[in-house]
Amino acid sequence: MVEVEKRFVTSAREEILQRIRRATYDVPKEERPEDVPVECGYRKKDDAPREEMIEHFAENVTEYEATVRRVSEAGLKEAITQTCQERDIRRLVVPPGVPEGWLPDSVEALRDDTGTLLTNQELDESDGVLTGCALGIAQTGTIVLDAGEGQGRRALTLLPDYHLCVVREEQIVGLVPQAFAWLADAVKREGRAVTFISGPSATSDIELDRVEGVHGPRTLEVIIAG
Amino acid sequence: MTIEAPDAFSKGRTPTFEESARESLANAQLRRNIGKATQAIRTRRAQAVEELPDWEELRQAGYDLKTRVMRHLDEYLLQLEESVHKAGGHVHWVRDATEANRIIADIAKNHEAKEVVKVKSIATDEIKLNEFLEEEGIKAVETDLAEFIIQLAGEISSHILVPAIHKNRAEIRELFIKKLGAEDLSDEPSDLTNAARLYLREKFLQAKVGISGANFAVAETGTVCVVESEGNGRMCTTLPPVLVMLMGIEKIIPTWQDFEVFMQLLPRSSTAERMNPYTSFWTGVSEGDGPKEFHLVLMDNGRTEILADDIGRQTLNCIRCSACLNVCPVYERTGGHAYNSVYPGPIGAILTPQLVGIGRPGTDSLPYASSLCGACYDVCPVKINIPEVLIHLRGRVVRHRQDGGGLKGKLDPENVAMRTMARTFSDRRLYEAAQKAARISQWPLARSGAIHRLPGKLAGWTEARDLKPIPEQTFREWWKSRNGS
Numbered sequence: 001m002v003e004v005e006k007r008f009v010t011s012a013r014e015e016i017l018q019r020i021r022r023a024t025y026d027v028p029k030e031e032r033p034e035d036v037p038v039e040c041g042y043r044k045k046d047d048a049p050r051e052e053m054i055e056h057f058a059e060n061v062t063e064y065e066a067t068v069r070r071v072s073e074a075g076l077k078e079a080i081t082q083t084c085q086e087r088d089i090r091r092l093v094v095p096p097g098v099p100e101g102w103l104p105d106s107v108e109a110l111r112d113d114t115g116t117l118l119t120n121q122e123l124d125e126s127d128g129v130l131t132g133c134a135l136g137i138a139q140t141g142t143i144v145l146d147a148g149e150g151q152g153r154r155a156l157t158l159l160p161d162y163h164l165c166v167v168r169e170e171q172i173v174g175l176v177p178q179a180f181a182w183l184a185d186a187v188k189r190e191g192r193a194v195t196f197i198s199g200p201s202a203t204s205d206i207e208l209d210r211v212e213g214v215h216g217p218r219t220l221e222v223i224i225a226g
Numbered sequence: 227m228t229i230e231a232p233d234a235f236s237k238g239r240t241p242t243f244e245e246s247a248r249e250s251l252a253n254a255q256l257r258r259n260i261g262k263a264t265q266a267i268r269t270r271r272a273q274a275v276e277e278l279p280d281w282e283e284l285r286q287a288g289y290d291l292k293t294r295v296m297r298h299l300d301e302y303l304l305q306l307e308e309s310v311h312k313a314g315g316h317v318h319w320v321r322d323a324t325e326a327n328r329i330i331a332d333i334a335k336n337h338e339a340k341e342v343v344k345v346k347s348i349a350t351d352e353i354k355l356n357e358f359l360e361e362e363g364i365k366a367v368e369t370d371l372a373e374f375i376i377q378l379a380g381e382i383s384s385h386i387l388v389p390a391i392h393k394n395r396a397e398i399r400e401l402f403i404k405k406l407g408a409e410d411l412s413d414e415p416s417d418l419t420n421a422a423r424l425y426l427r428e429k430f431l432q433a434k435v436g437i438s439g440a441n442f443a444v445a446e447t448g449t450v451c452v453v454e455s456e457g458n459g460r461m462c463t464t465l466p467p468v469l470v471m472l473m474g475i476e477k478i479i480p481t482w483q484d485f486e487v488f489m490q491l492l493p494r495s496s497t498a499e500r501m502n503p504y505t506s507f508w509t510g511v512s513e514g515d516g517p518k519e520f521h522l523v524l525m526d527n528g529r530t531e532i533l534a535d536d537i538g539r540q541t542l543n544c545i546r547c548s549a550c551l552n553v554c555p556v557y558e559r560t561g562g563h564a565y566n567s568v569y570p571g572p573i574g575a576i577l578t579p580q581l582v583g584i585g586r587p588g589t590d591s592l593p594y595a596s597s598l599c600g601a602c603y604d605v606c607p608v609k610i611n612i613p614e615v616l617i618h619l620r621g622r623v624v625r626h627r628q629d630g631g632g633l634k635g636k637l638d639p640e641n642v643a644m645r646t647m648a649r650t651f652s653d654r655r656l657y658e659a660a661q662k663a664a665r666i667s668q669w670p671l672a673r674s675g676a677i678h679r680l681p682g683k684l685a686g687w688t689e690a691r692d693l694k695p696i697p698e699q700t701f702r703e704w705w706k707s708r709n710g711s
């Protein structure tokens with residue numbers, strides 16, 4: 001069975017490649033892909049002052065109907081505690097790498113450690129998840145997760161109904177191109193999964209009325225720490 | 227209101243655009259829904275684009291990158307295959323819909339899946355995967371809210387991005403009560419959405435196999451990408467232990483860094499947002515995170531035919547943003563069903579006839595479903611010159627008719643004009659000369675960016691349609707000057 005399948009697939013492969021070569025007969029033999037010019041006249045970097053960039057990020061996240069607050073590094077625990085109390089969060093999913101100092105005394109931490117991973121059901125039944133992030137993009141108000149420290153595997157930020165994300169000021173970049181440049185290493189060297197989150201999930205499928213929160217966390221809160 | 231449209235990818239005869247459009251035009255509710263929707267998106271999109279001072283530069287880069295990919299598609303596909311293998315994924319090549327359906331069904335069967343969860347993918351609609359799986363005893367559950375609604379109603383979608391655009395809230399409420407057994411349901415969109423969330427959550431958690439389409443695939447790294455709003459994409463691509471992705475071979479981009487162009491172009495063109503709520507990028511399989519098995523299915527199904535036509539080739543640049551639908555005056559009035567295809571609107575008018583092949587009355591009518599106003603070209607984030615391709619395809623249709631058809635129709639003005647154009651199109655040197663001549667001679671005729679009347683033999687043809695001016699420099703011209711020949 002496996003053998004048959006393989007032969008069948010291989011021949012499709014050869015045939016498609018042949019079809020492509022026939023179809024692109026007009027392309028000169030000596031032309032390399034890099035010979036086809038790509039004009040990169042767009043902006044690659046934002047030179048705005050740092051504080052402006054952070055404000056811009058905060059504004060854009062807010063526009064997506066996510067709550068944003070700014071605190072000092074020292075005030076982080078208090079801010080997290082307060083947020084959890086307001087939302088009545090008791091069972092909080094905590095990925096590896098989240099600093100102990102962030103955790104409110106009032107919550108039960110559900111840890112997703114190697115060896116004892118949380119089940120989908122446990123995630124589904126939790127009250128929320130607390131993470132850091134890899135980057136914030138000011139231009140678009142996007143939070144970037146790359147499965148690194150303090151973020152964990154993808155399911156952790158997907159099944160709970162509430163996501164509280166801490167972004168450090170120095171993690172905020174200006175433009176979209178800067179984010180992809182920054183992430184290149186994690187992707188190329190380690191093949192890490194990357195998720196862009198811009199506000200809570202949303203749909204406009206019913207009469208184009210925007211509804212916040214379809215699948216995934218229906219509420220997103222962001223704390224900018226610096 | 228139920229619309230059942232036969233589709234262009236089925237074997238039988240599909241009605242012509244005119245026949246179906248007449249039906250749609252008679253439907254006031256449909257027209258109201260579509261009108262409301264397209265207008266809202268149009269305004270928001272314009273704002274989102276205005277925010278970027280470098281929008282035109284991004285469009286150019288998008289066009290350039292796609293041009294590069296199409297000219298060297300064989301190399302890029304081989305590179306993609308190698309990258310995905312290295313990252314622990316499987317790659318399958320399929321020539322057509324039958325092979326694609328077969329391989330996907332076999333993967334599902336190997337894992338004893340009776341039910342699979344799907345995230346919206348027009349490619350899977352194109353091959354009618356759901357119907358095929360059903361025959362094999364596998365139920366495909368659509369998880370995109372609009373697709374879910376359409377599936378419950380047993381219809382086909384009317385818009386790439388908002389497939390349920392033709393249904394209003396009262397109709398959806400009734401459907402949910404009937405099909406999901408939901409009680410105490412108001413017709414508030416938030417309540418309706420929540421009902422779907424609860425129902426689908428169970429499906430996500432139980433599914434053994436997830437199926438998705440692809441927005442992009444990076445040759446350099448093997449990274450693939452799904453751009454979405456609702457989170458069902460993340461669910462489908464993260465939770466089931468086995469993930470199958472079907473992608474047309476044209477979806478490739480060269481490098482990871484190239485996302486910096488497409489992830490700016492797509493969200494603003496599509497949903498008019500700075501960024502869509504969720505975008506997932508993954509590379510093969512990650513230890514302890516997401517699916518344990520990843521299959522990438524690379525599908526031709528007519529695409530290499532499009533590649534072989536050097537004017538039609540740009541059709542493959544399409545990133546399925548649906549911006550061209552929302553600005554199209556014809557689409558706005560007729561709605562998506564009139565196109566009888568999973569690809570409606572201006573892009574559908576050029577993509578569908580090329581995918582199924584010229585010479586079928588239903589789809590041959592599609593290149594005529596346009597006033598050639600050129601609005602689609604102006605908004606297209608990858609600069610597909612849709613009017614140019616439409617005219618070119620009309621020429622091909624006419625030529626085909628003349629080769630096989632009798633005297634009938636030969637004398638109508640369009641055919642006469644088309645014959646002249648067709649002869650010109652069939653010879654590259656003549657065509658280039660004609661394009662140049664047209665550019666030089668067109669400007670006294672151009673009024674507010676559109677040519678209203680063509681001289682000589684072409685006059686009869688422009689009587690019914692406005693023709694967009696021909697661009698300053700064609701790719702071929704530019705290419706020649708660049709190579710100094």
Ligand code: SF4
Nearest residue numbers: 544545547548550606
């Ligand atoms: S043709 Fe252009 S505007 Fe239309 S869907 Fe494709 S990319 Fe978007």
